Amino acid sequence: MSQKIFAPWDDPNEKPLIRFENVTKKFGDFTAIDDLTLNIYEKEFFALLGPSGCGKTTMMRMLAGFENPTSGKMELAGKNIAGTPPNKRAVNMMFQSYALFPHLSVWENIAFGLKRGSMDKRAIAARVEEMLKLTRLTKFAGRKPHQISGGQRQRVALARSLAKAPKLLLLDEPLGALDKKLRQDTQFELMDIQESTGTTFVIVTHDQEEAMTVASRVAVMDEGRIIQVATPDGIYEAPNSVYVADFIGDVNIIEGTAKPAGDGVYFLDWTENEPPFLATSDVPFSDGQKAHLAIRPEKISITTEKPDDAKNTVQGTVLDIAYLGNLSTYYVQLADGRIIKAQTANTRRLSRRSITWEDKVWVSWNATAGVLLEQ
Amino acid sequence: MRRASWFNVTALTLGFAFLYLPMVLLVIYSFNSSKLVTVWAGFSTKWYGELLQNEAFLDAAVITLKVAVASSTLATILGTMAAYVLVRGGRFLGRTLFSGMIYAPLVMPEVITGLSLLLLFIGIGLDRGVLTIVLAHTTFSMCYVSVVVSSRLVSFDRSLEEAALDLGCSPFDAFRLVTLPIIAPAVISGWLLAFTLSLDDLVIASFTTGPSSTTLPIKIWSAVRLGVSPEINALSTIMIGIVTVGVISASLVSKRNAVKAQQDMQAAERGAT
Amino acid sequence: MRRFFLIAVPYVWLLALFLIPFFIVFKISLSDLALSIPPYTPTMKDGIGQMIKAFDFENFVFLTTDDLYWKAYLSSLKIALFSTVLALLVGYPMAYGMARAPEEWRPTLMMLVILPFWTSFLIRVYAWVGILSNEGFLNQFLLWTGVISTPLAIMNTTTAVYIGIVYTYLPFMILPIYAALDRLDESLIEAAQDLGCSRTKAFWLVTVPLSRSGIIAGCFLVFIPALGEFVIPSLLGGSGTLMIGKVLFEEFFNNRDWPVASAVAVILLLILIVPIILFQRNQQRQAEAET
Numbered sequence A: 001m002s003q004k005i006f007a008p009w010d011d012p013n014e015k016p017l018i019r020f021e022n023v024t025k026k027f028g029d030f031t032a033i034d035d036l037t038l039n040i041y042e043k044e045f046f047a048l049l050g051p052s053g054c055g056k057t058t059m060m061r062m063l064a065g066f067e068n069p070t071s072g073k074m075e076l077a078g079k080n081i082a083g084t085p086p087n088k089r090a091v092n093m094m095f096q097s098y099a100l101f102p103h104l105s106v107w108e109n110i111a112f113g114l115k116r117g118s119m120d121k122r123a124i125a126a127r128v129e130e131m132l133k134l135t136r137l138t139k140f141a142g143r144k145p146h147q148i149s150g151g152q153r154q155r156v157a158l159a160r161s162l163a164k165a166p167k168l169l170l171l172d173e174p175l176g177a178l179d180k181k182l183r184q185d186t187q188f189e190l191m192d193i194q195e196s197t198g199t200t201f202v203i204v205t206h207d208q209e210e211a212m213t214v215a216s217r218v219a220v221m222d223e224g225r226i227i228q229v230a231t232p233d234g235i236y237e238a239p240n241s242v243y244v245a246d247f248i249g250d251v252n253i254i255e256g257t258a259k260p261a262g263d264g265v266y267f268l269d270w271t272e273n274e275p276p277f278l279a280t281s282d283v284p285f286s287d288g289q290k291a292h293l294a295i296r297p298e299k300i301s302i303t304t305e306k307p308d309d310a311k312n313t314v315q316g317t318v319l320d321i322a323y324l325g326n327l328s329t330y331y332v333q334l335a336d337g338r339i340i341k342a343q344t345a346n347t348r349r350l351s352r353r354s355i356t357w358e359d360k361v362w363v364s365w366n367a368t369a370g371v372l373l374e375q
Numbered sequence B: 001m002r003r004a005s006w007f008n009v010t011a012l013t014l015g016f017a018f019l020y021l022p023m024v025l026l027v028i029y030s031f032n033s034s035k036l037v038t039v040w041a042g043f044s045t046k047w048y049g050e051l052l053q054n055e056a057f058l059d060a061a062v063i064t065l066k067v068a069v070a071s072s073t074l075a076t077i078l079g080t081m082a083a084y085v086l087v088r089g090g091r092f093l094g095r096t097l098f099s100g101m102i103y104a105p106l107v108m109p110e111v112i113t114g115l116s117l118l119l120l121f122i123g124i125g126l127d128r129g130v131l132t133i134v135l136a137h138t139t140f141s142m143c144y145v146s147v148v149v150s151s152r153l154v155s156f157d158r159s160l161e162e163a164a165l166d167l168g169c170s171p172f173d174a175f176r177l178v179t180l181p182i183i184a185p186a187v188i189s190g191w192l193l194a195f196t197l198s199l200d201d202l203v204i205a206s207f208t209t210g211p212s213s214t215t216l217p218i219k220i221w222s223a224v225r226l227g228v229s230p231e232i233n234a235l236s237t238i239m240i241g242i243v244t245v246g247v248i249s250a251s252l253v254s255k256r257n258a259v260k261a262q263q264d265m266q267a268a269e270r271g272a273t
Numbered sequence C: 001m002r003r004f005f006l007i008a009v010p011y012v013w014l015l016a017l018f019l020i021p022f023f024i025v026f027k028i029s030l031s032d033l034a035l036s037i038p039p040y041t042p043t044m045k046d047g048i049g050q051m052i053k054a055f056d057f058e059n060f061v062f063l064t065t066d067d068l069y070w071k072a073y074l075s076s077l078k079i080a081l082f083s084t085v086l087a088l089l090v091g092y093p094m095a096y097g098m099a100r101a102p103e104e105w106r107p108t109l110m111m112l113v114i115l116p117f118w119t120s121f122l123i124r125v126y127a128w129v130g131i132l133s134n135e136g137f138l139n140q141f142l143l144w145t146g147v148i149s150t151p152l153a154i155m156n157t158t159t160a161v162y163i164g165i166v167y168t169y170l171p172f173m174i175l176p177i178y179a180a181l182d183r184l185d186e187s188l189i190e191a192a193q194d195l196g197c198s199r200t201k202a203f204w205l206v207t208v209p210l211s212r213s214g215i216i217a218g219c220f221l222v223f224i225p226a227l228g229e230f231v232i233p234s235l236l237g238g239s240g241t242l243m244i245g246k247v248l249f250e251e252f253f254n255n256r257d258w259p260v261a262s263a264v265a266v267i268l269l270l271i272l273i274v275p276i277i278l279f280q281r282n283q284q285r286q287a288e289a290e291t
């Protein structure tokens, strides 16, 4: 049985749930969102990633209806939603501060949104019970928000915003206040809930690992613009710019000039006394064009002997070793002073490690290991 | 913990003696049987008995209470609205004037407020009496209410209101169901403040009252101008007693709530797994 | 629509019952005394044009010629200023003592300061009558101890007014200063001592400057209302004490001279505008510093 991969963004017939079309938002002279165009599809788990102040919250608040775009079009399920007040949108938001009503119990908090509609009492009670069960809060239904722990509060906030079965759920840094262990558990919980309810989630996070874990697609933003939208592996393996490559994970950037070597293969002249590196690229580069080779540390191997099979090899000295438990990162200084980071898995015990400080080593990688970027 | 220094203890002891000694003397001498207030002639409660016989005082007390209840309730409604407008209203025409009109009455000498209101009431031909006092008291005490309520609103987490809107509340429902219950303590203390201000006011009431509506402070005033009187001492003692009991029990309640909230927190942390 | 209603109701109320009355006061201050009801002329009935033509500054000129008035203004300023300084001298050590008191004591001390707030102002002033009068408690006590042989005449003097003002407005001085001192981080004082300040020096160089906004707020909260005070000078100051609030009250009720009373009020307002604006500035700066 073949399972269809979930990739509505590749299907031209698919209608997006949310459409941003040239949306700009200004606060006075300050442009918080700059000419943004974006489609988000039903059942997606969409993550917004970017440095502080790049406009993530602003985008969410426009979707929820707390801010109106200065110009451009915003559609939800094919309908223009500009000007619709927040209480009339089938969009719910989970607030960063949770915004639980302190004077209401957990049960009443979850029921709050349901009571705004014309639902009868019994249906409300049933729905609240269902949400309590989903978020494993049944035991705490009668408590006030200040009588439960941080993680439980976060689940109440989630249950409350999911109770109305919105088409779209917005989560603004939902896990920011949790410790790492709880955060990881909750991430999987969120994914389960997203899958079982079929709701579209848009999540803001500062934690790139979190974005990679939960999201079907990730958007990297900077200064009100979207720099790249792609699946987590696409963002990681094929960043479209140095900015994205640098923002997500660890990366070596080697600057140089490109020289075509035929059929999507290029030489990169990066220093005078060493042979050029060989790299492949889908984007064409002209002869002598400036280029950046972005290559992840774990794609670089480090050996004491010069390997014969690798396309790119260069010698250096080990400057520093960062021991991370499961991994070690070696900082290798090349003859021209550049530092290359190479990462290896620690499959053996520390004492058996063969490479140490000041050792002369070879770093090497394949032509397809990195990507060549214009800027 | 800080050690109480000799200087600090002295400053506090002398300071509080200065604040409380006059009132303590007043209370003690209200139980003096002599008509000569400063000469102790034995314990007696006869002045309290006489006070209760004095219909003029009782009538004045009833009028004062009526005025205070009406004006503090009106002031609470208006003051809460004004606070909401100040904190959440955003920009509107004449906002500066509005906030100026909220803060100015707080420091305006009572003689000026009283005089100006009296001239207004005469100008529009409104008969002076209970109604005019209520209007006058509402006007200055709504400003106190709005200062108290707006200081609470400023620290109020705006996202709670937004969450209510997000869950389908109209703006009015969001206020009624979320904001109001949370700021209720501030609204209540605003009401109490307005109430005591109204009970206490002499100058503005003197300007805006009519012949048929003498309030208690006006009554007390005309009595104390003639010197110390044991009846007034008794009346003062009653008023001081009510306030003391009220303030102490209010602070006990709020302390108990704080302790309870802390225990809840600890219980929650223990219960969290 | 709802927003409009929300803004309009308190706005209109304050316009009608706070702002417009001032214009009426101003208008009447430009009118003349008359033996009629209301006791001034011209009135609206004479027609707007006629009315404006009849306006003049006669009352203000009168205020400058009769030295009762400018003496009253000056003496009010002097009394308000001195009482403010006195209240600061009494209030600062108390606020300081409260801020330095053991943590568990502070709510109680706070309550002790606030309690008089809620007690009738009139009664608190009245309490001093029995203390300060010739056969009052103070004189009895001093005579008994033998410090004096004839009773001191304090009642019906300016001294009594100072005592009254300091006594009734003391909580207004203590609370803002206490709030400022309470926020003050004790490690700052330790740091100053560590850097070589003596305790006294640290107090003047660190504590006082950092509680400045509280001191300013407290001083204005005493000075501004004291300037227009009526009850205290009337009850404790006797006929010899001139204060402008009392003059205004008497001008209005005893002499029934509404135009002059209004002119007195207008001048008092003009005098108050500067401290009120300074006070608002201080409060605004403080609010900004906190956020």
Ligand SMILES: Nc1ncnc2c1ncn2[C@@H]1O[C@H](COP(=O)(O)OP(=O)(O)OP(=O)(O)O)[C@@H](O)[C@H]1O
Pocket: A027, A030, A032, A050, A051, A052, A053, A054, A055, A056, A057, A058, A059
């Ligand atoms: N109401 C506002 N008025 C003026 N500027 C605003 C307003 N709201 C946001 N901004 C500005 O817009 C920019 C984007 O803000 P936004 O809150 O969207 O950032 P963010 O990406 O969510 O940042 P963070 O990760 O820190 O939460 C910021 O520079 C912010 O100062």
Ligand SMILES: [Mg+2]
Pocket: A056, A057, A058
């Ligand atoms: Mg944000």
